[in-house]
Amino acid sequence: MQRLKSLALLTLLATLSIAQNPMDFVSPDIKRVGMKLSCLCGGCRNSVGDCAMIACGYSLPARQKIKQLQTMGSSDASVIGRFVKEQGLKALSEPEATGFGLLGWVMPGFAIALGLIAIVVYVKRFRRPAVITESEVPAALVAEYEDTAARELDRMQS
């Protein structure tokens, strides 16, 4: 009975493995298009072109479909368009630079710009005004002196 159970399990394993065998060699053509498409298996955040999930239920059939469409002479854009038509914009691995998708690209840059403005405001507000001195000592010597003093204080404190 135990032997029979083990045999059944191994058969299941072999069946599962063979059933997961639609993997084809990912040619550069498939990869090029696949990199622009998102793997929608729900388990990873890869693109169809580089998804390496074992037995991935989305990227493997998607690659076959890309190959099929390419064999029929479809251009990259039309292959991608086909996926978008079927799955919606979530089929793309990154937002398009148009419409609402543009916001996706703009916001991180906007945040950096906002941060830079904040730094400028901070520096302007909290920067000590330069001390004006009337000295006969040459400016270069004063600068050297200040530099040494700053270094010494830095060494003492850090």
Place this chain on the structure above:
Amino acid sequence: MENLGSLALLLAFCVSIFALVCSVTGALRKNLYLIAAGQRAVYVVWALITTASGILVYGLVSGDYRMMYVATHANKAMPWVYKISAWWGGQEGSLLFWSWILSCYGVAVVFTNRKQFKTMMPWVVGIMSFTQTFFLVLNNFVVPPFTVWAIGRGIITLPDGQGLNPLLQTPSMAIHPPMLYLGYVGFIAPFAFAIGSLINKQPGDEWIHTTRRWTLITWLFQTIGVTLGMGWAYYVLGWGGYWVWDPVENASVLPWITATAFLHSVMMQEKKGMMKVWNMVLVSATFFLCIFGTMLTRSGIVQSVHAFGISSIGNYFAVFLAISIAATVWLILDRLDFLKSESQLESVVSRESTFLFNNLLLLASCFAVLWGTLFPIISEAIGGEKIGVDAPFFNRVNVPIGLFLLFLTGVGPLVAWRRSSIESLKKNFLWPTVGMFVLMIVLFGAGMRSLYALMSFGLCLFVTMTIFSEFIKGTLVIMQKESMNVVRAVVELTHRNTRRYGGYLVHMGVVVMFIGFTGAAFNQDAVIEAALGETFHLGRYDMKITEVKDGETENYAWMKAVVDVSVGGEHIDTLSPERRVYKSSRQPGSNVDIRRRLNEDLFLNFAAMSQKGNGAVIQAYIFPLVSWIWVGFWVVLFGTLVCLVPAKIKYSYARTEVIGTATNVPREAHAKT
């Protein structure tokens, strides 16, 4: 037993409320008895949650399949290590685990500060107890871990359980969640100290040192947790990489980024009394991002291999977050006078400025990751259609930010506090800059054409040279003054200022990790279907499947492909990637085999059986330099531990300022000074 567990949790909930009420009332009325009662209640809460946790773990190990949690997350065949790790393998158990760690932190905070911060500690205990109460609400009333199978009034027991998710049955998954939780939950300590200091208007600087130390400890755990997660993704998930910007991965790294920013900007507060509001915001943001990350993982808002599935638990987290954020914002605004800056920025070219830019970039990175994670949800909510945001977006946005941060890692430590002259900048950065450009030219000449890779390698050398120059300068001085050999002088130098030189070591670890990340630009992969005895190639490797074996253990059945690897006709290794099917859950799993070397990893995954010649479908990858990431992690770990060692010399940070230069002083007098 399950009744005892439930009772312990219910009592813990009551005692936690008691701790909260006693601490707050005691602080308001300045009643020492109430304050002491609140602090002692923290120990009781820990004892009760430990009891409940012990009962759950005992149920998992002994196989008490009357309990739903045990039956759905363990089985008889699982090794005992995974039976214990099943504690945090599911929603109910992991939330109990969260509560338990929180109670441990509560005990640690109360015990280590029992003789200091007398007026602030009740508030610290109050904040921690408030959070503890929230999690105990979840443990008791939303996702109780001690539910039993029942038909009518009768409790039934199952003959065996379903077992733990196969993906979680790996050694690193037994350590990764506890480490990550220690990091996640631990950020409550700095948050509680920061808010406690605000409420109490805590005078002096000692509390900020304590906050920083707690942040460093939890940051260390978070770093270990995130890196273990990377390792798990690398060799268990078969993603073909260690990081794919999965929402839950992103959730784990967000508080890590803000905590990193805080660990830098807090130096401005310690040394100059500046950026107090900003530091308060960073500490709070770190804690809230931890809670937000937990909500993201457990509510089903996002799809992920890590997520716990759809649940209404997100609503509870949303309410907790809303209340906490509103209270924190109000408190910060109300205490702005207490957070006034004590000094001013003297020059734009100064260490202070590099910290500002460091914080800007870290926060920009944090925002970009958060934005990318939430953009699909936002686009669906506003535009009605989900827009995909995957790894290419995150890489495109974060790689330039990361490189700029790497640049600042080299620049920051060598720029003086207050101000730096052009001469000193030239002196400090001339050779590192020359080295950087020379390396970039050499690599370009050698055929490397990836701009980011060239920049990254160049900057890695730049930062390395600046760090080494700091160590060399200090070591030479000690060698001369103390007549020590090089090794002793380096140890002495580091011991004298562990924070500074430990920090440099952490930076060095980051550089080593960046070298590993850059290797990803040169990854190679192929999916090959080969018959038994057939040779296939990838890069410089020739591989041949010599045997496909099968067998079974108590827990799973397995099939293994034995692959001989040779280079230039010389046999160098034999790899055995394996596929499994777990008996109780009938779920498949894989066990990849990796030939690890410093220059590159050869990574083989037994993807499937082949229909031709009894062979196999093998996913083969070459990951250049990936081992440097793990080496860099150990350096970061070592550096952080050095930072935590008390320095030999106690430094006090006098708030000194250069207010001007003396006028009409003869040149000779200057020379004498």
